[in-house]
Amino acid sequence: MVSKVASAGFGPVINSDRVSRAEQIARAILERIERRELKVGDKLPPESALAQHFGVSRAAVREAIARLRAEGRVETIQGSGAYVRDPAMLSDGLDATTRHSVKSLLDLIAVRRVMEAEIAELAARSRTPDQLAAIEAAWDRLCAAEEANEDGIAEDTAFHAAIAAASGNTYWLKLTEVLSRNVAIGIGVTRVNEARRKDFSAEVKSEHHALLEALRAGDPLAARAAAIRHLDRAADRIRSAEEEFWQSNGAAVRNLA
Numbered sequence: 001m002v003s004k005v006a007s008a009g010f011g012p013v014i015n016s017d018r019v020s021r022a023e024q025i026a027r028a029i030l031e032r033i034e035r036r037e038l039k040v041g042d043k044l045p046p047e048s049a050l051a052q053h054f055g056v057s058r059a060a061v062r063e064a065i066a067r068l069r070a071e072g073r074v075e076t077i078q079g080s081g082a083y084v085r086d087p088a089m090l091s092d093g094l095d096a097t098t099r100h101s102v103k104s105l106l107d108l109i110a111v112r113r114v115m116e117a118e119i120a121e122l123a124a125r126s127r128t129p130d131q132l133a134a135i136e137a138a139w140d141r142l143c144a145a146e147e148a149n150e151d152g153i154a155e156d157t158a159f160h161a162a163i164a165a166a167s168g169n170t171y172w173l174k175l176t177e178v179l180s181r182n183v184a185i186g187i188g189v190t191r192v193n194e195a196r197r198k199d200f201s202a203e204v205k206s207e208h209h210a211l212l213e214a215l216r217a218g219d220p221l222a223a224r225a226a227a228i229r230h231l232d233r234a235a236d237r238i239r240s241a242e243e244e245f246w247q248s249n250g251a252a253v254r255n256l257a
């Protein structure tokens with residue numbers, strides 16, 4: 001069976017006394033980025049997989065990633081991994097306020113990931129028939145908004161709020177209410193970004209539907225997994241947005257700063 005790293009096109013490290021293994025690994029990754037085989041927003045293979053493929057220690061891989069991060073070619077997200085970064089965003093790209101705001105949005109998504117995974121699991125366990133009906137009604141309104149080519153921001157927010165209401169935990173619901181303004185802004189920015197590409201829009205709808213199906217089935221683990229995947233992919237889609245988006249339709253992200 002061909003490993004994911006091998007199939008991704010990484011070649012073996014060339015042993016050399018003059019060039020460290022970490023530098024050779026960094027060069028191999030950078031070559032793939034420059035050939036656009038790895039694009040902005042793509043996630044690098046796991047550290048353990050890279051170490052196994054190159055026949056080096058994980059420390060050497062970490063050093064290679066650190067070199068690329070220092071050069072602005074990748075960024076690392078704690079608990080998620082390393083992602084290809086657009087070097088233009090470090091120099092004459094985003095201004096400091098917008099860059100800080102984009103980080104704030106990713107931080108918010110990370111918080112939502114923890115919160116909504118727990119909420120989804122609880123909702124799958126404890127939702128009543130009436131609460132499930134409310135979730136399905138919110139889903140129908142979201143689908144109708146999308147079919148009418150509306151932004152769907154209010155409907156998306158309402159869909160997630162209906163799931164929170166079904167969690168059976170008053171404090172989770174209160175926490176979502178405290179964060180509701182920030183979440184609404186975040187959803188607004190992510191939906192505008194996702195609407196620019198048909199594949200993004202289809203992906204979001206599929207993620208929402210997977211969450212709904214898990215809630216219908218009363219499957220807590222599937223609901224948790226669906227919520228986590230939805231927020232992980234939302235972060236991926238944000239990281240892939242170009243500078244032009246943040247300077248135009250994505251400028252609302254500044255309201256999070």
